[in-house]
Amino acid sequence: MTVEAQATALEVEGxxxxxxxxxxxDHVDLTLRYGEVTAxxxxxxxxxxxxVKCVAGVYAPDTGRMxxxxxxxxIANPDAARELGxxxxxxxxxxxxxxxxxxxxxxxxxxxxxxxxxxxxxxLDKKRMRIETAHILERLGIRIPSLRRPMGALSGGQRQxxxxxxxxxxxxxxxxxxxxxxxxxxxxxxxxxxxxLNLREGGAAVLLITHNMDRVSEVCDRAVVLRQGRKTAxxxxxxxxxxxxxxxxxxxxxxxxxP
Amino acid sequence: MVxxxxxxxxGLFAVVLRDDGFVxxxxxxxxxxxxxPIAVMAVGMAFALGAAEIDLSxxxxxxxxxxxxxxxxxxxxxxxxxxxxxxxxxGIGAVNGFIAxxxxxxxxxxxxxxxxxxxxxxxxxxxxxxxxxxNDVYLNVFGAGSLGPISSLLIWTVVIGAVGHLALHQLxxxxxxxAVGADRSAAAALGIRTDRIRITALIASAAAASLAGMLxxxxxxxxxxxxxxxxxxxxxxxxxIGGTNLFGGRASVAGAIAGSIVMAMLNNGLIxxxxxxxxxxxxxxxxxxxxxxxxMREQKEA
Ligand SMILES: Nc1ncnc2c1ncn2[C@@H]1O[C@H](COP(=O)(O)OP(=O)(O)OP(=O)(O)O)[C@@H](O)[C@H]1O
Ligand SMILES: [Mg+2]
Numbered sequence: 001m002t003v004e005a006q007a008t009a010l011e012v013e014g015x016x017x018x019x020x021x022x023x024x025x026d027h028v029d030l031t032l033r034y035g036e037v038t039a040x041x042x043x044x045x046x047x048x049x050x051x052v053k054c055v056a057g058v059y060a061p062d063t064g065r066m067x068x069x070x071x072x073x074x075i076a077n078p079d080a081a082r083e084l085g086x087x088x089x090x091x092x093x094x095x096x097x098x099x100x101x102x103x104x105x106x107x108x109x110x111x112x113x114x115x116x117x118x119x120x121x122x123x124l125d126k127k128r129m130r131i132e133t134a135h136i137l138e139r140l141g142i143r144i145p146s147l148r149r150p151m152g153a154l155s156g157g158q159r160q161x162x163x164x165x166x167x168x169x170x171x172x173x174x175x176x177x178x179x180x181x182x183x184x185x186x187x188x189x190x191x192x193x194x195x196x197l198n199l200r201e202g203g204a205a206v207l208l209i210t211h212n213m214d215r216v217s218e219v220c221d222r223a224v225v226l227r228q229g230r231k232t233a234x235x236x237x238x239x240x241x242x243x244x245x246x247x248x249x250x251x252x253x254x255x256x257x258x259p
Numbered sequence: 260m261v262x263x264x265x266x267x268x269x270g271l272f273a274v275v276l277r278d279d280g281f282v283x284x285x286x287x288x289x290x291x292x293x294x295x296p297i298a299v300m301a302v303g304m305a306f307a308l309g310a311a312e313i314d315l316s317x318x319x320x321x322x323x324x325x326x327x328x329x330x331x332x333x334x335x336x337x338x339x340x341x342x343x344x345x346x347x348x349x350g351i352g353a354v355n356g357f358i359a360x361x362x363x364x365x366x367x368x369x370x371x372x373x374x375x376x377x378x379x380x381x382x383x384x385x386x387x388x389x390x391x392x393x394n395d396v397y398l399n400v401f402g403a404g405s406l407g408p409i410s411s412l413l414i415w416t417v418v419i420g421a422v423g424h425l426a427l428h429q430l431x432x433x434x435x436x437x438a439v440g441a442d443r444s445a446a447a448a449l450g451i452r453t454d455r456i457r458i459t460a461l462i463a464s465a466a467a468a469s470l471a472g473m474l475x476x477x478x479x480x481x482x483x484x485x486x487x488x489x490x491x492x493x494x495x496x497x498x499x500i501g502g503t504n505l506f507g508g509r510a511s512v513a514g515a516i517a518g519s520i521v522m523a524m525l526n527n528g529l530i531x532x533x534x535x536x537x538x539x540x541x542x543x544x545x546x547x548x549x550x551x552x553x554x555m556r557e558q559k560e561a
Contacts, residue, residue, distance in 0.1 A: 058448050078450030094445040096438045098508040107438060108449045110431050122431030 006033035008070065009174050009205035010055070010086070015064035017050055024050040025061070026229040032174060032205040037196060039216045039237065040209045041249050042226035048209045049091050051226070052176050056088040057081040068174070082109075084174075087167040091178040091209075095163055097152030101144055102126075102133035104151055105166050136169040137162075141191050156183035161191075168195055175199055176207040193219050213242040227251055260557055261501045261517045264550070268521055272528040279531040286527065288410065292478060294523035295412035296321065296471040296487060301497040301515035302423040303467025308498055309427070310460035311440035311507025312366040316355065317468035317494055319377035320348050321487030324472030326381055328397075329390035329482030337396045341473065348469020349462050351377060356458030366461060374491075381484040389483040392476060401477025412474060416516065419467065423512040436460050440507030496547040497522045500554050509558070521550075 010032040017025040024047045032038055040048050053059040055066065057075040066073055068084045075081045081088070095104050106129045112118050113125035133147055142161040144154065151159055160183050167175055177196070184192060196219050199206050208220060216223055217237060225233040225248040233248040233255040247253035272281045280286050300317050307314040324344050332340030355373055359366040392398060404411040427433035438446040439456045447453045468487075475486040499505050500521060501514025525546060529539045 053448075056448070057450070078448060082450060088448075090448055092445065092448075094442075094448040096441045096445055096508075098441045099434070099438060103434060107446075108435070108451050110434070112431065124429055124431060124434065 006035045008032075009034050009068070011065075011067040011070075012051075012055065013065045013067075015051065015054060015066075016062045017047075017054055017059060018062060023229050025054070028064075028226065028229070028231050030224055030231070032207055034173065034205050035200055035203050036221045037200050037206040037208055037219050039220040039223040040207055040226065041211075041216070041223055041245060043249055045228075046226040046249075047229040048226055049178055052088060052090070052178050052207070052209065055081065055176065056086060056090070058090075079108075082172075085172045086174045086176070087170065087172045088176045089160075089163050089167045089178060093159055093163040095151045095159055098150055100150055101137075101147045101154075101162055102130045104162060105129070105133050105136065105169070136165055140165050140168065140195060157185050157188050160184055161188055164192060164195065168199060171202070172204070174205045174207075176209075178209045179211070213245055216245060217242060225249055227254075260554060261514050261521065264500065265517055265521045265524070268524050268528070272524060272531075276528060276531050279533075281528060281531055286531075290520070290523045290527050291416075292410065292412050293526060294519045295416045296474045296478075297490060297493055297497055297522055298416045298516045298519035299419045299471040299474060300468050300487075300490060300494045301501070301519045302419050302512050303464040304494050304498045305423065305501070305503045305510045305512055305515045306427070306433075306436055306460045307366070307464040308495075308503050308505060309440045309507060309510030310436045310457050311443065312356075312359065312457055312461055312464075313370065313495075313505075314352070314355065314366065314461055314464040314468070315370040315491060316351065316373040316377055317464060317471075318488045318491040319374045319381065320351055320465050320468040321472030321475060321490065322483070322485055323351075323377050323381040323384070324348055324469040325476035325486040326384050326390055326482035326484060328473045328476055329392045330385075332392060332394045332397050333390075337394055337400075340394075340397070344473060345466060345469055348472070349466040351469075352462035352465025353458065355465065356461035359461065360454045360457050366457075370461075378484075378488065384484065385482075387484055389481040392480050392482065398477055398480055401473050402480060403478070412478065415470075415474060419470070420512055420516045423515075427510060427512050432456070432459065437508055437510060440504075440510075442508070492544075492547060493522045493526075494519075496551055499551045502554065502558065504558055505551075505555065 008031055012028065012030045015025050015028045028051060040051065042048050050059065054061045055075065057078040057080050066075060073084060096107065111125040111128045112123050114123045130147060137144060142165050144158055193215065196206055196208065210216060220237045223235055223237050223245060224231060244253065300321065304314060304317060324347065327347050328340055328344040331343045351373060355366060355370050358364055359369045398404065400411055406414055435451050435456050438451060439453045443453050472487055476482045497518035498515045501518035502511040503509060503515060525543065529542055534542060
């Protein structure tokens with residue numbers, strides 16, 4: 001795969017985040033471009049999920065700058081991230097087990113009915129949300145036996161599929177997926193990869209966190225490697241072997257990222 | 260389940276207490292009147308529990324409200340008096356919620372503290388004396404009055420039940436309450452303002468308790484420092500028997516009301532059985548623990 005010069009979607013510069021004594025992110029720079037899938041790699045505890053949460057507005061970074069479409073922004077909360085067109089599948093999925101599929105898919109972006117008063121009160125348009133849920137799942141090729149079942153009654157893979165569906169259904173331009181294929185069966189995992197490729201085709205900027213190197217070579221254009229909160233490598237996936245990537249992840253090999 | 264329990268208890272008492280007048284129109288009406296304040300508090304509590312909070316101050320808020328409304332209706336008239344009382348109740352809920360959320364103290368402890376403070380204030384307010392209520396409009400709307408053949412207490416139960424049911428199932432707020440109660444960090448990751456949801460759930464609970472206090476005051480035509488004070492356990496039991504999860508994420512308003520009727524029947528039946536107050540307390544405690552244990556086991560399986 002060749003890396004062409006694509007328009008920049010998200011630029012993160014010098015992102016730092018610590019939890020008491022642990023510096024989870026230490027001056028991390030990362031750029032996502034439209035029409036490109038970037039892998040974010042690293043061992044357990046490297047800081048990948050923390051990075052995603054900072055960009056998604058879940059954590060407030062200690063320092064660092066973010067630009068979306070070249071405009072400096074601070075992402076104060078998850079709504080702000082969504083408004084900027086950033087969708088996230090968190091490692092924990094962030095689904096509510098006691099709510100059903102449609103309720104989860106539309107959680108905090110519910111359709112309301114009854115005009116302005118209905119919107120102000122937040123009167124739910126359940127029918128519309130249920131119909132749209134069926135369409136979304138069908139379009140994404142996600143099969144769920146019943147949309148009325150609570151999420152907790154679904155299999156791990158189905159839950160993950162719904163979480164991915166929630167992030168990818170809205171035609172958003174920046175999508176971050178934290179280990180989205182981890183609990184998926186062969187067929188569902190293949191669908192997720194297909195979904196990611198569709199997103200790229202549609203011009204989206206995708207960040208994919210995974211521990212599976214085959215997936216990296218299958219769908220990613222670039223790879224950024226974190227190690228103990230620091231960025232240790234940034235490479236074009238076509239230029240390296242998976243052994244190289246593993247060596248960066250384990251620290252056997254390092255690359256000077258900033259001259 | 261709660262409906263089956265209600266039917267079972269009703270049947271049991273109907274047989275056992277057939278000579279003591281359990282199934283007479285006047286006694287059933289009495290049960291309904293007893294159930295009303297419990298039910299109103301239970302609806303509010305369903306939101307607090309649904310959001311994975313708990314409000315232990317409801318009994319004391321009801322008691323304080325009975326005094327406040329007696330005083331305020333006397334001084335400022337019906338509408339202003341009721342509004343002031345509701346505002347006091349909601350205000351206590353807001354303080355509960357604010358401290359729980361911003362100072363990060365579990366609502367269990369915050370409201371236990373509030374319970375003490377509010378009880379103390381209620382005792383100081385009129386030196387342990389009851390305050391009579393002479394406002395006819397008030398006594399009609401909140402007490403002995405009726406709309407046609409239907410007692411106003413019953414109407415309040417139905418209205419609050421309907422409002423609560425709609426808020427829980429038809430409004431975004433209700434759905435967010437359950438989401439926050441089921442998994443606060445997941446809800447936060449989706450951008451739900453979990454602080455706001457938790458605070459408003461505790462406001463709902465306290466406001467409902469305040470209304471319940473007004474109903475108690477209306478029924479007896481007085482405000483007193485201990486009206487409803489001992490209803491806390493009864494209310495929590497009613498809500499949990501009704502299918503609300505004690506640890507959040509699931510709530511039922513209809514169940515809470517059915518649970519309240521179960522609790523009112525229990526109280527009534529135990530009295531009719533001629534148990535002494537001390538024995539009533541013991542029997543009620545045992546039954547509540549059994550009933551809650553049963554319904555929690557059933558919830559786990561569901
Ligand atoms: N909320 C938190 N409080 C305290 N420490 C945290 C918190 N979140 C993450 N950390 C710490 O920050 C570091 C980075 O964690 P992070 O979850 O970002 O790793 P990761 O790269 O996603 O790992 P994995 O591959 O296992 O998912 C770890 O040392 C972790 O213990
Ligand atoms: Mg992680």
